Amino acid sequence: MQKNVKMIYPSYIDKFQCIGGKCEDSCCIGWDIDIDKETFKKYHKVTDEAMKKMFQKNVHNNQYCTNKDLDYGRIKLGKTKRCPFLDDENYCLIQGKFGEDYLSSVCTQFPRVLNKIDDHYEISLDAACPEAARIILGSKEKIEFKESEKSLGKYIMSGVLDTRSSEFKDTPIRYFKEIRDFSIKIIQNRNLNFSCRLYVLGDFLNELEDIESNEIKEFIREYDIESEAKSYKRESMNYVLQVSFLKNVLDSLDILNENDSHKFKKYTKEIMEGYNIKDNEPVIENKDEYINAFEKYTEEYIESNSYIFESYIVNFIYNNLFPFSESDCMFDGYILLLFRYSLMRFYLVGKYIYNGKDSVEDMVEFIQVFAKAVEHDKNYRSDILEYIKENSYDNMEFAKMLL
Template structure:
């Protein structure tokens, strides 16, 4: 009998149910599908001749394996970039023939993400699933968390953190829960516009880097979110600077040619046509147009639908053990989170210029595509963080430009 464990999770998790073949997307397409070692061995022992042929052709040992319980094997996608084990109705033929026990831990768990912090488990949903994205971003309510005891079943751990470990005794990681909770509190402060919340989050974590670990709790208790927000004032010229900077990033990543996601490539082509930048002179010449587009989009879509972006941030923070999501330096986690948001907004505004309109449904669809294509790219984060550090952009002045 499986043992129940303590799980803390966002209340939206209770609403999620996979819609299977009815889904207009599939989680079995467009990215690597990992197979744990136990399941890999099961697959190569099946006696069904039809399935045996597909398995031997498509499922191989992963030469880049990092954890045998996670990615010992890998499923090679077919020409349509789909899992070869899907049937004509987009259902998993492995599950259909042999039952749920034959799903790898990744396939059985997705889009649920599981971490362990100290003695309890934390679970939330990955927004790269469109049904999960609709639930997370579609609700205008703040994300709240609850606790219960549940059986985990077959699972893969995304992250494990024991804040009580002696190695963290004199580090901010010891106070991870307090720091993360306060970060969520900042992002859910609806008295502030969204850019102000992001600014305050950066200021909070930037200052926290210099605080002695034994004074972190005191610093948090005295930090005044709304007073600090008054020191931030948006500079419209930063929008034009963002267009130039982020356009160069999109070009350097060669998303149009290198990204596996057909949808993101399509969006990228539309966005680049919308901005219509051939060289840096175009940014200077068209800066008023870009600034007006950003300001109009921010007022009409971002602020009026700030719950979408708030819930994106809160879900990311909880999902990725933020602010230690990139390294032991909290500001690294912040600057990459801010970069993600700025890149999302760059795309949304570019699409808006191209199409002349937008909608809540289209925003949610795009964010889901972005999460699936960009955030799950294993090289993406390291390349961007390396670029930011090489150019000394890991500071609040650069953060203000991205806001």
């Protein structure tokens, strides 16, 4: 019998239920599928002849295994990266034949994200799942957090952090919970427009880097969100600089050849046609068009539906141990979070130029596709952070440009 543990989680978690074969972007298509050792052994002990042959053909040892409880084995995928255990209606043959207990830890848990902070567990959902994205982003209410005892079940730990450890004694990590809670408070401050909230978050973390660890609590208590927000002013020309910068980023990432998501490739083709950036043509040639498009989209879609982006950012902060999501440097976590948002908005505006319209449903669908195609690509994250640091962009001036 599974032991119950203390669990803290967003209130939306109780609404989630996998819709299986009805899902329009199955997590069993497009991703590598890892098998833990216990499940791997189960697969090779089944007596059902048809399933036994399927397991022997499609489940193999992972020569790059990093953790036997996570990726001891791997399912062999074809060119379409579709799990061979899906039936014609995208339902799992393994679960249908043997029950959920025969699913690997990865398959059982997704889209749930589980972390352990000190003596409690935190569970949330990953927006890369369409149904999870609709639940996370679909409510106009602020994300709130609950605490109760729940069963862990079959799980994989995404992150473990003991802030009480002696190694963090004189570091900001000791005050991780206070810093993260205040970061969420900034993003949920609906008295400010969304870009202003992101600016204040950067200002808060940037200043925090220079504060002695024993003064962090006092700094947080005295930090005045509304007062700091007055120093932010949006510069329209920054939109033009963003188009130039992010177009170069897309070229370097080579999305059309390197990314496995057909939907994300489709979006990429649409935005490049929408922005109509020709080779060797300076972006400045179309500056008025870009500024008008960004300003109109920001007013009509982002600010009018800022709860979508607020919930996306709050959820990201919660399930990625932000601001220590990239390194021990808090500003690294911030600048990459801001980059993600800026790239997302770059796509949304490009789609808007291409289609001439947008909708809440289309915005949520895009964010889900973005999360699946981009958020889960660790290579791009490290490459982008390295590029930002090499060019000394890890500062508030660069952050203002991305806003």
